[in-house]
Amino acid sequence: MKAFNEKLAKWINATPSTDAGINNIQVPGQVEHLVWQNRSRAPSQYELDFVQHLIQAFNNDVTELDALTDALNQQGFRTVAGEVWTTESFSKEMQRLGY
Incomplete structure:
Protein backbone atom coordinates (compact mmCIF):
# COMPACT_ATOMS: atom_id res chain seq x y z
CA MET A 1 0.00 0.00 0.00
CA ALA A 42 5.12 10.27 3.40
CA PRO A 43 5.15 11.80 6.91
CA SER A 44 8.51 12.94 8.29
CA GLN A 45 10.01 11.44 11.43
CA TYR A 46 9.08 14.66 13.27
CA GLU A 47 5.44 14.22 12.23
CA LEU A 48 5.41 10.56 13.28
CA ASP A 49 6.94 11.49 16.66
CA PHE A 50 4.39 14.30 17.04
CA VAL A 51 1.57 11.81 16.59
CA GLN A 52 3.01 9.49 19.23
CA HIS A 53 3.33 12.34 21.75
CA LEU A 54 -0.24 13.47 21.03
CA ILE A 55 -1.51 9.91 21.53
CA GLN A 56 0.33 9.73 24.84
CA ALA A 57 -1.28 12.99 25.98
CA PHE A 58 -4.75 11.88 24.88
CA ASN A 59 -4.28 8.53 26.65
CA ASN A 60 -3.68 10.55 29.82
CA ASP A 61 -7.11 12.19 29.38
CA VAL A 62 -5.75 15.53 28.18
CA THR A 63 -8.60 17.31 26.37
CA GLU A 64 -7.91 21.04 26.57
CA LEU A 65 -5.41 22.95 24.42
CA ASP A 66 -3.50 24.49 27.35
CA ALA A 67 -3.15 21.08 28.98
CA LEU A 68 -2.09 19.55 25.66
CA THR A 69 0.74 22.02 25.11
CA ASP A 70 1.81 21.50 28.74
CA ALA A 71 1.81 17.73 28.19
CA LEU A 72 3.94 18.00 25.04
CA ASN A 73 6.42 20.19 26.91
CA GLN A 74 6.51 17.81 29.91
CA GLN A 75 7.18 14.90 27.56
CA GLY A 76 10.18 16.82 26.21
CA PHE A 77 8.75 17.06 22.70
CA ARG A 78 9.52 20.38 21.05
CA THR A 79 8.37 22.21 17.94
CA VAL A 80 10.16 21.57 14.67
CA ALA A 81 12.26 24.68 15.51
CA GLY A 82 13.18 23.24 18.94
CA GLU A 83 10.99 25.66 20.91
CA VAL A 84 8.60 24.83 23.75
CA TRP A 85 4.95 24.56 22.80
CA THR A 86 2.43 27.36 23.29
CA THR A 87 -1.23 27.34 22.31
CA GLU A 88 -0.32 29.70 19.45
CA SER A 89 2.56 27.56 18.16
CA PHE A 90 0.40 24.42 18.38
CA SER A 91 -2.41 26.07 16.38
CA LYS A 92 0.06 27.29 13.75
CA GLU A 93 1.61 23.83 13.50
CA MET A 94 -1.80 22.21 12.98
CA GLN A 95 -2.49 24.72 10.21
CA ARG A 96 0.90 24.04 8.61
CA LEU A 97 0.38 20.29 8.75
CA GLY A 98 -3.11 20.67 7.32
CA TYR A 99 -5.19 19.40 10.22
Missing part, protein backbone atom coordinates in the same frame (compact mmCIF):
# COMPACT_ATOMS: atom_id res chain seq x y z
CA LYS A 2 1.28 3.45 -0.88
CA ALA A 3 1.96 5.87 1.99
CA PHE A 4 0.92 8.95 0.00
CA ASN A 5 -0.82 10.02 -3.21
CA GLU A 6 1.93 10.20 -5.84
CA LYS A 7 -0.37 12.00 -8.29
CA LEU A 8 -1.10 14.70 -5.70
CA ALA A 9 2.62 15.27 -5.10
CA LYS A 10 3.14 15.88 -8.82
CA TRP A 11 0.02 18.02 -9.15
CA ILE A 12 0.45 20.46 -6.23
CA ASN A 13 2.69 22.95 -8.06
CA ALA A 14 1.76 22.04 -11.62
CA THR A 15 -0.37 24.03 -14.03
CA PRO A 16 -3.53 22.01 -14.62
CA SER A 17 -4.19 20.93 -18.18
CA THR A 18 -7.37 22.02 -19.92
CA ASP A 19 -7.74 18.54 -21.47
CA ALA A 20 -9.94 16.14 -19.56
CA GLY A 21 -8.10 13.27 -17.95
CA ILE A 22 -4.60 14.63 -18.51
CA ASN A 23 -2.59 15.62 -15.40
CA ASN A 24 -5.63 15.16 -13.19
CA ILE A 25 -5.46 13.70 -9.73
CA GLN A 26 -8.18 11.25 -10.75
CA VAL A 27 -8.92 10.03 -14.24
CA PRO A 28 -12.60 9.08 -14.60
CA GLY A 29 -13.01 5.31 -14.56
CA GLN A 30 -9.44 4.78 -13.36
CA VAL A 31 -9.68 5.95 -9.76
CA GLU A 32 -7.31 4.18 -7.39
CA HIS A 33 -8.63 4.57 -3.87
CA LEU A 34 -5.76 5.30 -1.50
CA VAL A 35 -5.81 5.30 2.27
CA TRP A 36 -3.87 8.60 2.30
CA GLN A 37 -5.48 10.39 -0.65
CA ASN A 38 -4.66 13.87 0.66
CA ARG A 39 -0.99 13.24 1.38
CA SER A 40 1.54 14.49 -1.12
CA ARG A 41 4.46 12.77 0.66
Whole structure:
Protein backbone atom coordinates (compact mmCIF):
# COMPACT_ATOMS: atom_id res chain seq x y z
CA MET A 1 0.00 0.00 0.00
CA LYS A 2 1.28 3.45 -0.88
CA ALA A 3 1.96 5.87 1.99
CA PHE A 4 0.92 8.95 0.00
CA ASN A 5 -0.82 10.02 -3.21
CA GLU A 6 1.93 10.20 -5.84
CA LYS A 7 -0.37 12.00 -8.29
CA LEU A 8 -1.10 14.70 -5.70
CA ALA A 9 2.62 15.27 -5.10
CA LYS A 10 3.14 15.88 -8.82
CA TRP A 11 0.02 18.02 -9.15
CA ILE A 12 0.45 20.46 -6.23
CA ASN A 13 2.69 22.95 -8.06
CA ALA A 14 1.76 22.04 -11.62
CA THR A 15 -0.37 24.03 -14.03
CA PRO A 16 -3.53 22.01 -14.62
CA SER A 17 -4.19 20.93 -18.18
CA THR A 18 -7.37 22.02 -19.92
CA ASP A 19 -7.74 18.54 -21.47
CA ALA A 20 -9.94 16.14 -19.56
CA GLY A 21 -8.10 13.27 -17.95
CA ILE A 22 -4.60 14.63 -18.51
CA ASN A 23 -2.59 15.62 -15.40
CA ASN A 24 -5.63 15.16 -13.19
CA ILE A 25 -5.46 13.70 -9.73
CA GLN A 26 -8.18 11.25 -10.75
CA VAL A 27 -8.92 10.03 -14.24
CA PRO A 28 -12.60 9.08 -14.60
CA GLY A 29 -13.01 5.31 -14.56
CA GLN A 30 -9.44 4.78 -13.36
CA VAL A 31 -9.68 5.95 -9.76
CA GLU A 32 -7.31 4.18 -7.39
CA HIS A 33 -8.63 4.57 -3.87
CA LEU A 34 -5.76 5.30 -1.50
CA VAL A 35 -5.81 5.30 2.27
CA TRP A 36 -3.87 8.60 2.30
CA GLN A 37 -5.48 10.39 -0.65
CA ASN A 38 -4.66 13.87 0.66
CA ARG A 39 -0.99 13.24 1.38
CA SER A 40 1.54 14.49 -1.12
CA ARG A 41 4.46 12.77 0.66
CA ALA A 42 5.12 10.27 3.40
CA PRO A 43 5.15 11.80 6.91
CA SER A 44 8.51 12.94 8.29
CA GLN A 45 10.01 11.44 11.43
CA TYR A 46 9.08 14.66 13.27
CA GLU A 47 5.44 14.22 12.23
CA LEU A 48 5.41 10.56 13.28
CA ASP A 49 6.94 11.49 16.66
CA PHE A 50 4.39 14.30 17.04
CA VAL A 51 1.57 11.81 16.59
CA GLN A 52 3.01 9.49 19.23
CA HIS A 53 3.33 12.34 21.75
CA LEU A 54 -0.24 13.47 21.03
CA ILE A 55 -1.51 9.91 21.53
CA GLN A 56 0.33 9.73 24.84
CA ALA A 57 -1.28 12.99 25.98
CA PHE A 58 -4.75 11.88 24.88
CA ASN A 59 -4.28 8.53 26.65
CA ASN A 60 -3.68 10.55 29.82
CA ASP A 61 -7.11 12.19 29.38
CA VAL A 62 -5.75 15.53 28.18
CA THR A 63 -8.60 17.31 26.37
CA GLU A 64 -7.91 21.04 26.57
CA LEU A 65 -5.41 22.95 24.42
CA ASP A 66 -3.50 24.49 27.35
CA ALA A 67 -3.15 21.08 28.98
CA LEU A 68 -2.09 19.55 25.66
CA THR A 69 0.74 22.02 25.11
CA ASP A 70 1.81 21.50 28.74
CA ALA A 71 1.81 17.73 28.19
CA LEU A 72 3.94 18.00 25.04
CA ASN A 73 6.42 20.19 26.91
CA GLN A 74 6.51 17.81 29.91
CA GLN A 75 7.18 14.90 27.56
CA GLY A 76 10.18 16.82 26.21
CA PHE A 77 8.75 17.06 22.70
CA ARG A 78 9.52 20.38 21.05
CA THR A 79 8.37 22.21 17.94
CA VAL A 80 10.16 21.57 14.67
CA ALA A 81 12.26 24.68 15.51
CA GLY A 82 13.18 23.24 18.94
CA GLU A 83 10.99 25.66 20.91
CA VAL A 84 8.60 24.83 23.75
CA TRP A 85 4.95 24.56 22.80
CA THR A 86 2.43 27.36 23.29
CA THR A 87 -1.23 27.34 22.31
CA GLU A 88 -0.32 29.70 19.45
CA SER A 89 2.56 27.56 18.16
CA PHE A 90 0.40 24.42 18.38
CA SER A 91 -2.41 26.07 16.38
CA LYS A 92 0.06 27.29 13.75
CA GLU A 93 1.61 23.83 13.50
CA MET A 94 -1.80 22.21 12.98
CA GLN A 95 -2.49 24.72 10.21
CA ARG A 96 0.90 24.04 8.61
CA LEU A 97 0.38 20.29 8.75
CA GLY A 98 -3.11 20.67 7.32
CA TYR A 99 -5.19 19.40 10.22
